[in-house]
Amino acid sequence: MVGISGATGIAYGVRVLELARTAGVETHLVVTPAGQRTRAYETDLSARDLAALADVSHRPADIGAAIASGSFPADGMIVAPCSVHTLSAIAYAGGDNLLTRAADVTLKERRRLVLMVRETPLTLTHLRAMTAVTEAGGIVMPPVPAFYLRPGTVEDIVDHTAGRALDLLGIDVPELPRWDGTRRRRDDEEPRETSAQSA
Ligand SMILES: Cc1cc2nc3c(=O)[nH]c(=O)nc-3n(C[C@H](O)[C@H](O)[C@H](O)COP(=O)(O)O)c2cc1C
Numbered sequence: 792m793v794g795i796s797g798a799t800g801i802a803y804g805v806r807v808l809e810l811a812r813t814a815g816v817e818t819h820l821v822v823t824p825a826g827q828r829t830r831a832y833e834t835d836l837s838a839r840d841l842a843a844l845a846d847v848s849h850r851p852a853d854i855g856a857a858i859a860s861g862s863f864p865a866d867g868m869i870v871a872p873c874s875v876h877t878l879s880a881i882a883y884a885g886g887d888n889l890l891t892r893a894a895d896v897t898l899k900e901r902r903r904l905v906l907m908v909r910e911t912p913l914t915l916t917h918l919r920a921m922t923a924v925t926e927a928g929g930i931v932m933p934p935v936p937a938f939y940l941r942p943g944t945v946e947d948i949v950d951h952t953a954g955r956a957l958d959l960l961g962i963d964v965p966e967l968p969r970w971d972g973t974r975r976r977r978d979d980e981e982p983r984e985t986s987a988q989s990a
Pocket residue numbers: 795796797798799823824825826828829832873874875876877878909910
C-alpha cells in the first residue's frame with residue numbers, strides 16, 4: 792500500500808510506485824486531497840496519471856475499501872511523503888480517512904509501516920508523534936538525501952530514498968546504485984601502516 796499526503800515531495804511517492812511496478816509488486820494507492828494539491832503544484836501529472844501508476848487507486852473517503860481491513864493481505868505500507876498532519880493522525884490512531892485507517896491497520900497487524908515524514912524544522916509535538924509511531928512499530932524515515940553516491944540530479948536523490956524505503960519492505964530494486972565500500976578515491980585513502988610504524 793502506498794499513501795501520498797500533502798507534504799512537499801510527491802516525487803518520492805511517484806517513484807515508490809514506479810519502482811514497485813518495476814519489481815513486479817502489486818500496489819494500492821491512496822492520495823489525500825492535500826496530496827492532490829501538491830501533485831498539481833509539483834508535477835505535470837493529472838490525478839488520472841497518478842492513479843494509473845498503481846494497480847488499484849482508492850478514494851481517501853472510502854474507509855470501507857478492502858485495504859481498510861486487516862484481512863487484506865498487504866505486505867506493508869509506505870507513506871511518501873508523509874505530512875505532520877498525517878503523521879499525527881497515525882500516531883494517535885485517528886483513522887478518519889483511508890490513508891490513516893490503512894496505516895493504523897498496518898500497525899495493528901504488526902506489518903511494516905514506513906513514514907517518509909517531511910517537515911523542517913521540527914517541533915516537540917512532531918518529535919513526540921514520531922516517537923509514538925516508532926513505539927507502535929512504525930518506521931519514521933525522513934527523506935534526507937545521502938551524498939556518498941554523488942547524486943548528479945534530483946532524480947538520483949529521489950531514486951535512492953525511494954529505493955531505501957522499498958528495501959525496508961523487503962522489495963529489492965536491482966538497478967538502484969548501492970554503496971559497495973569501494974568508491975573511495977585512492978588518494979583519499981588512509982596511508983597503510985608500514986612495518987616500522989606497526990612495530
Ligand atoms: C505546497 C505545500 C507544501 C506543503 N508542505 C508540507 C510539508 O512539507 N510538510 C507538512 O507536514 N505539511 C506540508 N503542507 C501542509 C499540508 O498539506 C497540510 O497540513 C494538509 O492539511 C495535510 O493534509 P494530509 O495530511 O491529509 O495530506 C504543505 C502544503 C502545501 C500547499
